[in-house]
Amino acid sequence: MTNPLPVPAPKDPQKRTVVPTLPPVKRSRAALGLGIAAARGQFALQHCVDCGAVQYPPRDACCKCLSVALEWRLTDPAAQVLAQTTIRVSPDPYFRERLPWRMGSVQLAAGPVVVCHLHGEVARGDGVRMALKLDKAGQGVMVALPLKGSETMQDDPTLRAMSCDPKHRRVLITDARSPLAQPLAEALQRAGATAIFLGEAESWRRWEGREALAAMENVVLMPLDVTDTASVARLAAEIGGKVDILINTAQFIRPGGVVAGDTVFARDGLETNVLGLMRLAQGFGPAMCARTADGANAAVAWVNILSVQALAPDMGFGGFAASQAAARSVAQTMRGEFSASGLRVMNVYTGPVDDAWHQPLPPPKVSPKALARTVIDGLVDGLEEVACGDIATDALDRWLSDPALLERETRGGHS
Amino acid sequence: MKRQGYDGVVLAVPVSVPYIRYSNETAHWWIACALRAMLEQADIAPRDLDGFSVSSFSLFPDTPVGLTQHLGLCPRWLDTVPTGGASGVIALRRAARAVQAGDVDVVACVAGDANRIDSFRTLLTGFSRFSMDATFPYGFGGPNASFALLMDAYMAEYGATREDFGKIAVAQRANALLYPDALMKTPLTLSQYMDARMIADPISLFDCVMPCAGAEAFLVMREEEAKQRALPFARISGTIERHNAFADDPIQLRGGWVMDIDELYSMAGHGPEAIDLLQTYDDYPVISMMQFEDLGFCAKGEGAGFVRDHDLTISGDFPHNTSGGQLSVGQAGAAGGYLGLVEAIRQVTGQAGGTQVADARRAMVSGFGMINYDRGVCSAAAIIEGSGR
Numbered sequence: 001m002t003n004p005l006p007v008p009a010p011k012d013p014q015k016r017t018v019v020p021t022l023p024p025v026k027r028s029r030a031a032l033g034l035g036i037a038a039a040r041g042q043f044a045l046q047h048c049v050d051c052g053a054v055q056y057p058p059r060d061a062c063c064k065c066l067s068v069a070l071e072w073r074l075t076d077p078a079a080q081v082l083a084q085t086t087i088r089v090s091p092d093p094y095f096r097e098r099l100p101w102r103m104g105s106v107q108l109a110a111g112p113v114v115v116c117h118l119h120g121e122v123a124r125g126d127g128v129r130m131a132l133k134l135d136k137a138g139q140g141v142m143v144a145l146p147l148k149g150s151e152t153m154q155d156d157p158t159l160r161a162m163s164c165d166p167k168h169r170r171v172l173i174t175d176a177r178s179p180l181a182q183p184l185a186e187a188l189q190r191a192g193a194t195a196i197f198l199g200e201a202e203s204w205r206r207w208e209g210r211e212a213l214a215a216m217e218n219v220v221l222m223p224l225d226v227t228d229t230a231s232v233a234r235l236a237a238e239i240g241g242k243v244d245i246l247i248n249t250a251q252f253i254r255p256g257g258v259v260a261g262d263t264v265f266a267r268d269g270l271e272t273n274v275l276g277l278m279r280l281a282q283g284f285g286p287a288m289c290a291r292t293a294d295g296a297n298a299a300v301a302w303v304n305i306l307s308v309q310a311l312a313p314d315m316g317f318g319g320f321a322a323s324q325a326a327a328r329s330v331a332q333t334m335r336g337e338f339s340a341s342g343l344r345v346m347n348v349y350t351g352p353v354d355d356a357w358h359q360p361l362p363p364p365k366v367s368p369k370a371l372a373r374t375v376i377d378g379l380v381d382g383l384e385e386v387a388c389g390d391i392a393t394d395a396l397d398r399w400l401s402d403p404a405l406l407e408r409e410t411r412g413g414h415s
Numbered sequence: 416m417k418r419q420g421y422d423g424v425v426l427a428v429p430v431s432v433p434y435i436r437y438s439n440e441t442a443h444w445w446i447a448c449a450l451r452a453m454l455e456q457a458d459i460a461p462r463d464l465d466g467f468s469v470s471s472f473s474l475f476p477d478t479p480v481g482l483t484q485h486l487g488l489c490p491r492w493l494d495t496v497p498t499g500g501a502s503g504v505i506a507l508r509r510a511a512r513a514v515q516a517g518d519v520d521v522v523a524c525v526a527g528d529a530n531r532i533d534s535f536r537t538l539l540t541g542f543s544r545f546s547m548d549a550t551f552p553y554g555f556g557g558p559n560a561s562f563a564l565l566m567d568a569y570m571a572e573y574g575a576t577r578e579d580f581g582k583i584a585v586a587q588r589a590n591a592l593l594y595p596d597a598l599m600k601t602p603l604t605l606s607q608y609m610d611a612r613m614i615a616d617p618i619s620l621f622d623c624v625m626p627c628a629g630a631e632a633f634l635v636m637r638e639e640e641a642k643q644r645a646l647p648f649a650r651i652s653g654t655i656e657r658h659n660a661f662a663d664d665p666i667q668l669r670g671g672w673v674m675d676i677d678e679l680y681s682m683a684g685h686g687p688e689a690i691d692l693l694q695t696y697d698d699y700p701v702i703s704m705m706q707f708e709d710l711g712f713c714a715k716g717e718g719a720g721f722v723r724d725h726d727l728t729i730s731g732d733f734p735h736n737t738s739g740g741q742l743s744v745g746q747a748g749a750a751g752g753y754l755g756l757v758e759a760i761r762q763v764t765g766q767a768g769g770t771q772v773a774d775a776r777r778a779m780v781s782g783f784g785m786i787n788y789d790r791g792v793c794s795a796a797a798i799i800e801g802s803g804r
Binding site for chain 1: 533535536539540547548552553554556557561563564567568571612616617618665666789
């Protein structure tokens with residue numbers, strides 16, 4: 001049983017905000033594969049293509065047959081704890097602030113012995129399920145989780161540090177008019193978020209759904225126009241220091257290809273989807289990065305809702321797709337720039353959302369509700385790269401396995 | 416093929432440069448101090464030193480190559496032994512064969528390391544690729560945490576208690592009080608051991624060595640050379656070495672000695688009963704207990720009972736780590752892998768002073784090195800025998 005996380009006390013402005021430190025960040029090139037799997041919520045290890053031996057720690061050659069053909073494959077996460085310890089002394093600044101720290105050694109059913117973080121509900125002899133999680137350094141690490149955890153298992157300090165759980169956190173949703181805003185606000189409330197700020201551009205324009213949102217508990221509508229630098233700066237000055245999770249739902253979408261497309265729409269798309277993201281990063285990024293070690297409701301995550309067209313364009317939306325690819329590139333730079341603070345950038349790639357702009361398209365389409373659920377699950381699991389809906393999941397898999405082939409398939413002409 | 420003995424090759428001039436907890440001096444400085452003291456005793460000019468074997472973690476960016484120029488040496492045989500706690504015995508093995516084959520006449524084996532403030536953390540950070548990838552991100556407890564897992568599993572498997580490990584540490588402290596260069600100078604009682612704060616459960620404060628700066632050294636040469644120079648010497652009865660043994664054991668409850676110990680005794684022509692004193696590699700008492708078993712002094716799992724039944728002090732029935740070991744003298748990096756061997760040479764040549772075991776003729780020295788990922792990878796052992804003078 002894990003002690004439930006207490007509601008964080010209000011911030012004491014007389015105290016210095018804890019400066020973020022990171023666990024050890026350096027890894028070999030081979031070990032970066034752990035992070036790739038962790039970012040997607042998968043448990044994968046190197047397997048020898050020639051003899052099948054499962055490797056850990058990550059290697060450059062098989063420890064059974066010396067083959068250099070090692071491949072990352074999904075692996076059975078079942079394991080048993082062989083030994084445990086509680087570290088009470090560490091020279092590393094990150095762990096020193098978090099002592100005592102439990103770790104152990106587990107035997108994977110797949111073969112290798114893994115030194116790992118131990119969830120508070122597991123001990124020597126227990127059967128466990130291993131997970132790869134991103135730690136504050138953004139690296140993939142092994143955590144032994146209980147086979148059947150208690151209701152509060154997510155509140156375990158080790159797991160909490162690797163998750164971006166909205167529980168007890170304050171969230172900014174940048175565009176209240178997005179069809180995603182209401183289901184997202186409702187899902188965040190259910191997940192235990194304590195405050196939800198909703199950005200509203202051009203509040204003089206009436207829009208459907210405003211009243212329902214405004215009536216929700218702990219939800220506040222606030223002026224925010226991502227196409228206006230001054231507006232972003234104003235809101236950042238007001239609430240930047242208490243945004244723990246930012247979810248960018250602001251999106252400008254119009255159909256149209258390149259040759260016959262409207263460049264005004266394309267420009268508006270870039271203005272909102274790319275430059276808007278940059279403005280938000282400039283306005284809210286520094287304050288969030290400064291607060292990544294600020295107690296139980298420290299800043300943890302930045303979420304970008306991107307169309308899966310960021311990876312491969314749909315010809316009917318060429319101008320919009322360009323803005324999504326550009327936004328994805330901006331997000332990658334943000335990851336680099338935020339890495340020293342441990343603030344996570346989660347990209348959620350979605351297939352066509354079931355909204356007015358995709359109305360003529362055939363199914364499958366993503367319901368805003370399902371998209372909201374994916375966002376919350378991704379935050380709880382601490383992911384970086386998430387697909388929502390069948391189309392996006394399929395496209396992301398194909399992109400990961402062969403981007404050049406995906407491009408040819410997208411271009412058409414194959415049977 | 417039956418291995419050849421080490422006939423005609425001897426060890427002489429054991430030198431320990433007194434350790435310091437923190438020092439701004441470099442590994443070069445410590446190695447130079449050891450070398451100078453040793454060559455003076457043997458009456459060899461630095462320029463005339465024939466062979467040089469070096470173990471150190473803190474020479475960077477130099478290697479022993481840089482040391483030859485730095486120290487003005489011109490050896491025709493140069494070796495570097497990177498096996499940490501197994502460095503002493505392994506340096507001895509390499510040097511003895513080279514001397515025996517006539518590739519070199521005299522080899523100076525030296526281990527030394529610096530210890531500035533924060534250099535232990537820096538050393539750990541770059542220790543090995545597996546530790547960087549797969550142990551340090553998990554709480555950064557260093558070797559304390561890694562050995563805590565082994566000790567936890569060992570206690571659970573064999574029923575050893577903290578008192579049993581405490582007895583090893585307490586006996587070594589008693590020995591150290593007779594060794595003037597030990598960093599620990601106050602007596603240690605079992606209740607102090609038991610009451611000490613936990614570092615990484617079940618490892619507590621007095622299970623841990625203190626990182627420090629220092630150097631250890633000895634010479635390897637032909638027997639007639641030692642006689643000519645009127646140096647007391649020790650003969651080599653047998654040696655073994657092994658790396659990455661029992662890779663399929665899920666957790667390390669035995670070391671590589673198990674694979675080779677029979678050969679060691681058969682080379683020496685006797686069994687464990689003929690050993691007068693034992694120097695184990697004691698980075699933690701649990702590792703010493705494991706060596707009692709793996710070196711054949713008791714059966715696997717009976718280490719705790721063996722400790723209960725024996726007196727491990729200098730005057731006891733099983734003299735062990737007679738200078739106090741790393742637990743009480745300090746761990747000067749790679750010199751920790753030499754400490755037991757250098758003390759053993761002093762013992763069997765009657766030069767141990769305050770720690771001298773009465774009638775010590777045969778000593779066993781064992782080394783254990785490099786926790787690359789989840790276990791110590793290198794193991795080694797040697798039996799040496801004094802000639803009297």
